Amino acid sequence: MPRASQRPVGKDVLNELQENFAYLISSLASSSDIQHFFQTFLTEEEKVMLTKRLMLHLMLENKYSYSEITEVLSVSNETVYKHKLVWEKGDETYKTVIAKIAKKKKTSAFWLQIEKFLRPLELGLEAKTNMKARAKLMSRDYE
Secondary structure (H helix, E strand, C coil): CCCCCCCCCCHHHHHHHHHHHHHHHHHCCCHHHHHHHHHHHCCHHHHHHHHHHHHHHHHHHCCCCHHHHHHHHCCCHHHHHHHHHHHHHCCHHHHHHHHHHHHCHHHHHHHHHHHHHHHHHHHHHHCCCCHHHHHHHHHCCCC
16 A cells, blocks of 8 residues: 655654645535545555555444454455554544444445445355255355
């Protein structure tokens, strides 16, 4: 994943850069403006990193397990652990924003897709001790 330059900038310069970036983002008027800006501004690697990071935090908010998160996002347990610490330490404003995004109606269909994707994994775990789950898994009837 992309890393910051090893050549540090001064604290004052960094604060100014962060303030200007926040102002720029907050000045974008519409969802399409924001999307266009980030499509142009970010590298492909950065887009993947940021979207996976946001999704990881949303999945933590929705109480998904480490194994479910690692399966869906193709990240390590260590990555989930590190971000769980960040998520838990987040202040109320941060947690409110994450919860608001997680509950958006538009994301409801996405959560259904995640559940559908995870169903074979759940059946696989159940299949160890449950003959019906094993039969469903073998027949590829994941409902």
